[in-house]
Amino acid sequence: QDAGNSREVDAVVVGAGLSGLYMLHKLRGLGLSVQVCEKGEGIGGTWFWNRYPGARVDVKSLDYAYSFDPALEQEWEWTEKYPAQEELLRYIDHVADRFGLRPHIRLRTRVTGAAFDEEAGRWDVRTDRGDRVSAQYLVMATGCLSAPRLPDLPGLDAFGGEWYHTGDWPAEGADFTGKRVAVIGTASSGVQIIPLIAEQAAQLTVFQRTPNFVIPANNHPLDPETQRAVKERYAEVRKANRESGFGVAFPEATKGAMEVPDDERDAYYRKVWYDRDNSLVSLLSGYNDLIISKESNDTIAQFVRDRIAEVVDDPEVAGELQPRDHPLGAKRPCLGTNYYETYNLPHVRLVNVRRTPLAEITPTGIRTSQEEFAFDAVVFATGFDAITGALTAVDIRGRGGVRLAEKWAQGPRTYLGLAVAGFPNLFTITGPGSPSVLSNMMVSIEQHVEWVGDAIAALRSRGERTIEATPEAEDAWTRHVGEVAQATLYPAADSWYMGTNVPGKPRVFMPYPAGVGVYRQKCDEVAAAGYEGFRLAG
Ligand code: NA7
Numbered sequence: 001q002d003a004g005n006s007r008e009v010d011a012v013v014v015g016a017g018l019s020g021l022y023m024l025h026k027l028r029g030l031g032l033s034v035q036v037c038e039k040g041e042g043i044g045g046t047w048f049w050n051r052y053p054g055a056r057v058d059v060k061s062l063d064y065a066y067s068f069d070p071a072l073e074q075e076w077e078w079t080e081k082y083p084a085q086e087e088l089l090r091y092i093d094h095v096a097d098r099f100g101l102r103p104h105i106r107l108r109t110r111v112t113g114a115a116f117d118e119e120a121g122r123w124d125v126r127t128d129r130g131d132r133v134s135a136q137y138l139v140m141a142t143g144c145l146s147a148p149r150l151p152d153l154p155g156l157d158a159f160g161g162e163w164y165h166t167g168d169w170p171a172e173g174a175d176f177t178g179k180r181v182a183v184i185g186t187a188s189s190g191v192q193i194i195p196l197i198a199e200q201a202a203q204l205t206v207f208q209r210t211p212n213f214v215i216p217a218n219n220h221p222l223d224p225e226t227q228r229a230v231k232e233r234y235a236e237v238r239k240a241n242r243e244s245g246f247g248v249a250f251p252e253a254t255k256g257a258m259e260v261p262d263d264e265r266d267a268y269y270r271k272v273w274y275d276r277d278n279s280l281v282s283l284l285s286g287y288n289d290l291i292i293s294k295e296s297n298d299t300i301a302q303f304v305r306d307r308i309a310e311v312v313d314d315p316e317v318a319g320e321l322q323p324r325d326h327p328l329g330a331k332r333p334c335l336g337t338n339y340y341e342t343y344n345l346p347h348v349r350l351v352n353v354r355r356t357p358l359a360e361i362t363p364t365g366i367r368t369s370q371e372e373f374a375f376d377a378v379v380f381a382t383g384f385d386a387i388t389g390a391l392t393a394v395d396i397r398g399r400g401g402v403r404l405a406e407k408w409a410q411g412p413r414t415y416l417g418l419a420v421a422g423f424p425n426l427f428t429i430t431g432p433g434s435p436s437v438l439s440n441m442m443v444s445i446e447q448h449v450e451w452v453g454d455a456i457a458a459l460r461s462r463g464e465r466t467i468e469a470t471p472e473a474e475d476a477w478t479r480h481v482g483e484v485a486q487a488t489l490y491p492a493a494d495s496w497y498m499g500t501n502v503p504g505k506p507r508v509f510m511p512y513p514a515g516v517g518v519y520r521q522k523c524d525e526v527a528a529a530g531y532e533g534f535r536l537a538g
Contacts, residue, residue, distance in 0.1 A: 005130060009033040011137040011456075012125045014111045014394070017045015019429040019445045020141035021092065022066065025099050026453040027137075030460075035133055036101075037125075039110035041171075043096055045143050047088040051169040052379075054192035055085035058280060058335045059440045061222065062230045063248050065091070067238040068446060072098065074231055081277075082219045082335070106131075113395035114138055116424060121465050123425065136465070137456060140391055141429045144437050147389030151184065151382055152503060155361035163378040166193060176200040176377060182366055184358070185381030187212050191334040193381060195342045204348045205373060207358060207366070210331075210494075211323045213304050215283055217335035218276045242447070245515035247440030250285040257287035257296035269303040284329050291489055291513075297327040304328065311340040320352050326493035332437070386496040387432050387510045388412050398423035411499075411508030413478045415469035415533055416523055418448055424468035424537075427452045432510040433481050437497065439516045447516065451523050455531065464536040473533030485509035 011027050013020045016038035027034045040048045057064050061078035076091060083091075096102055110128040117124050123138040125131075148167035150156065156163065164174055166189040181201040183194055186208040198204045230237055240249030257265055268286050272278045289296045305322040312318035321340060342348055356370040365375040385393075392405035399422045407413065407422065414420055417434025418427050429448045430436035436444050459467055485491055491498065491509050499505035512519055526532050 006132045006134075007035070008134045009035045010135065011035075011139060012037065012111070012114075012123065012133050012135040013139045013141050015045055015141040015143060015146075015390075016040070016043040016096075016105050016107075017047070017141065017143055017146075018066075018092065018442065019143070019449065020045070020139075021096060021101055022068065022445060022449045023139050023141050023429065023452065024101050024104055025068075026449050027139075027456070028101075028104070030453060030457050032137075032456070034104050035135070036105040037109045037111045037127055037131075037133075038105055038107050039128075041108055042089075043102075043105060043107070044089045044092045046145060047085055047092060049146070049148075049167055049169065050189070051085055051171065051173070052164070052166040052189065052193050052381075053173075053196040054337075055166070055169075055189070056080075056082045056192065056219070057088060058082065058188065058217075059248060059442070060279060062227065062237075063241060063440055064442050066095065066442065066446065067234075068450075069099075070234070073234055078222050078227065080219060080222055082217055111394055113397070114426075115397040115401070116399060116426075118399055121424070137425045137427070138396075139427045139429060139452065140394070140396075140431070142390035142394075144387045144390075144430055144441075145384040147385040147393055148380075149383055149385050149389075149502060150380055151358065153358055153361055155363075158363045159361050159365075159378065160363050161365075161376045161378065163380065165380045165382070166190075167384060174377070178202045179376040180365075180374060181205070182207060182373065182375045182378045183381055184353075184378070185383065186210070187381070187383060188332060188334045189383070190381035191336045191339050193379065195336075195338040197379065198342045198345055198348050202347060205351060205375070206348070207351050207353045207368075208320070209353050210325065211321050212331060213301070213323050213328045213333045214336040214339045215278070215280065215304070215333055216273060217337050218274075218278055219335075219337060220276060241440065241443050241516075242520060243517040245285070245517065246281050246438065247435070247443035247516045248279065248281045250281050253285055253288040255287060256289040256293060257299050258289075258293070260287075265299055266303065269300060273303075273307060280333055280335065283333065291327070291329045292487065294327060294489060294492075297329070297489060301328045308340055311344075313344045317343050317350055320350055326495070327489040330489045330493035331495040331497070383496055383501055385502050385505070386499075387437065388499075388505075389502070391428060391431070396423070396426070398426070409506070411506040412510060413474055415474045415477045416526065417477075417481075417512055418452065418523075419467075419469040419474075419534070421469045421471045421474040424466040427455075433477060434512050435514075435516045435519050436511050438511045438513055443516055447520050447523070451527065454527060458527070458531070459536065462536065464538050466535075466537045467531060468535050468537070470533055470535055477533075481512050482509065484512065484514050488513050 010032035125133040184207040356368040396404040412432035414433040494500040
């Protein structure tokens with residue numbers, strides 16, 4: 001467990017979440033010595049930190065599970081359609097024990113910097129515990145939603161009540177019984193926590209800047225027969241997931257939404273809304289142009305707005321909850337359980353902070369441009385510096401001492417979302433320029449980890465020491481990602497995909513939206529062509 005203050009390893013992996021753990025296992029399998037550094041007190045990454053009430057994954061359990069080991073995928077029994085945070089963490093702990101991963105993980109250890117030593121061809125990695133680790137390979141497995149963001153509001157230091165961020169929830173939990181509680185933020189995390197806080201709190205005030213499209217999760221205990229049926233043909237299911245668009249296989253739509261009669265379209269949307277086996281993928285994959293054509297997208301957006309009007313008693317509140325400023329899917333749609341219903345409760349109030357902006361946190365609560373509120377607790381469900389935040393938070397310096405954060409000042413530049421020119425032997429798992437957050441993360445994580453493992457194995461078998469993206473390959477890839485994004489509705493919305501939730505962050509669409517199947521093929525072609533676009537050196 002103790003790494004000591006200074007040591008040499010083949011690889012340092014930063015982060016012990018789903019990516020880091022599999023990367024560790026993969027590299028150990030290749031015979032490498034590996035040091036994983038994890039800032040948390042426990043492993044699990046996203047599923048360690050997001051311990052807030054109601055936290056659960058929005059991809060079905062049987063799809064959101066490692067596929068690399070057939071025995072593991074058969075033996076683990078999921079209990080729900082969408083597992084909660086505790087179950088996911090139990091699964092992650094099981095994996096770590098099963099594959100003997102813990103001895104290689106140093107907990108409570110944040111990597112603060114890493115510099116590439118050009119002469120030695122190695123990374124010199126520093127931690128907040130004063131460690132110096134020299135490694136040939138550096139794998140950033142730091143996650144896409146792991147740098148929590150608080151709003152830039154004055155006064156939080158002097159707030160006399162309790163406050164929490166959903167992405168950094170205390171292990172001991174929080175009790176809101178009988179309290180006056182504020183929630184700021186109404187995306188995935190807010191949508192999950194709001195109905196549960198409403199059950200405890202005496203008063204709940206929700207501060208909403210942008211309403212989101214919230215689809216009923218229709219979560220339920222997983223039927224044993226369903227689980228058995230999937231496991232019987234798991235290999236086939238996994239293959240189809242890998243070749244799909246979002247990382248969850250779904251029959252390919254052959255028609256656009258406007259090519260079918262209104263009643264047929266409406267029937268499809270209703271089926272997705274009420275079906276107990278529905279999913280975000282079934283919602284977005286029903287027609288082949290929902291994320292490309294505004295006219296088609298309007299049909300599903302209006303369908304959701306109509307459902308909100310049906311559920312919410314007060315027409316004015318319903319109007320506030322209906323998203324109108326962005327296409328459905330251009331921001332991450334949310335899965336909810338009793339979300340809209342919660343606004344019918346007498347002790348729950350919605351405040352539109354687009355109209356009456358938040359001004360400050362006061363010692364006793366929150367002040368908007370219009371009104372002063374008293375609270376015992378404030379919950380920030382305000383999201384993350386997504387995709388690049390956890391990477392640029394580390395002082396990573398490549399050739400010539402160039403800082404990654406500087407290089408990306410105008411937006412991230414990568415080759416295939418997993419390598420950066422000028423940063424040899426550095427890999428970014430689910431980095432910007434890869435499908436990452438637009439997909440079932442598990443599929444994207446496994447694909448990256450396996451590609452990186454194969455690249456390192458290839459390098460070693462050829463007796464080469466470094467692999468590095470060429471600037472030309474990086475330019476072409478970065479341009480390609482931008483072009484594909486421009487052909488979609490994604491850039492039409494302000495979102496964390498675009499970096500617009502972080503003041504000063506460049507407005508660039510970060511993930512690669514062509515689908516995981518297409519993307520995988522490109523990565524495989526690059527490898528098969530002898531790592532085309534990379535320079536290998538001895
Ligand atoms: P998100 O999706 O980044 O949502 C953050 C929410 O907080 C969103 O509603 C924001 O409104 C709101 N927000 C952020 N800053 C402010 C300020 N300053 N004032 C008012 N409201 C604010 O984070 P989540 O944790 O919910 O979800 C992250 C992902 O995890 C999710 O997409 C799934 O993939 C899982 P905005 O929309 O920016 O107007």
